[in-house]
């Protein structure tokens with residue numbers, strides 16, 4: 001695996017791959033790689049001839065009170081995992097300017113109204129920051145396919161929308177959420193959970209699943225979300241939101257046959273967890 005730290009070296013290697021007609025699969029990450037990230041790479045392998053992974057903790061997507069400084073950075077461990085998976089290139093910019101030297105030119109790139117609901121309401125500007133980094137990495141990489149996790153459903157939705165507009169030739173593939181055996185969605189932030197919270201955390205997914213079952217016996221969205229919120233709060237979760245929407249993140253008509261999604265964010269012992277479940 002080739003590790004590249006500067007934009008120039010990266011661009012040169014991309015040009016080389018393109019000149020050889022390689023199909024480029026790209027998986028952007030913030031590192032601290034777990035099986036969720038690795039599943040994205042496995043999907044990329046099935047859809048391309050060369051795999052590129054990026055590791056960049058993007059400051060633009062962290063708010064003032066967010067965890068940018070303490071975000072888990074495990075570079076050496078990440079590199080050995082990527083080598084084991086036979087990745088071809090790791091782009092690990094050694095400086096923010098290697099990614100964002102033209103940041104002023106990205107002012108127009110906004111996530112819009114659907115970037116201001118759910119997690120975007122909790123973290124103003126977060127999705128603008130996400131789109132800026134994905135846009136810049138797409139410009140540099142020009143991949144044929146790029147893989148994103150359904151765990152971050154709102155992010156995936158907004159990235160797809162941005163890609164349709166600016167990068168219509170990139171095939172964005174949605175990857176299923178990888179969970180621990182106890183149901184907890186894998187996330188780099190799970191490493192913040194203390195001993196007590198680790199035991200409680202799996203209830204998050206279980207309570208969301210119960211909520212969906214409850215919807216089968218009730219047509220009231222409000223009743224269902226309130227029931228989920230009560231159950232989460234009883235188990236020491238601080239609820240940021242519980243929302244039942246269409247998969248286009250629109251208001252849901254409970255009687256419609258549209259695909260639906262239950263999305264939630266909670267805080268547990270100071271750690272933010274997110275999860276979602278799609279259902280019909």
Ligand code: AMP
Pocket residue numbers: 028029030031035036037039040147148149150151152175176177178179185186187188
């Ligand atoms: P991150 O490093 O958190 O920015 O995540 C990089 C990519 O991995 C994003 O597309 C995430 O949606 C995806 N991802 C994170 N956790 C999981 C998971 N448990 N299952 C599947 N994909 C995931």
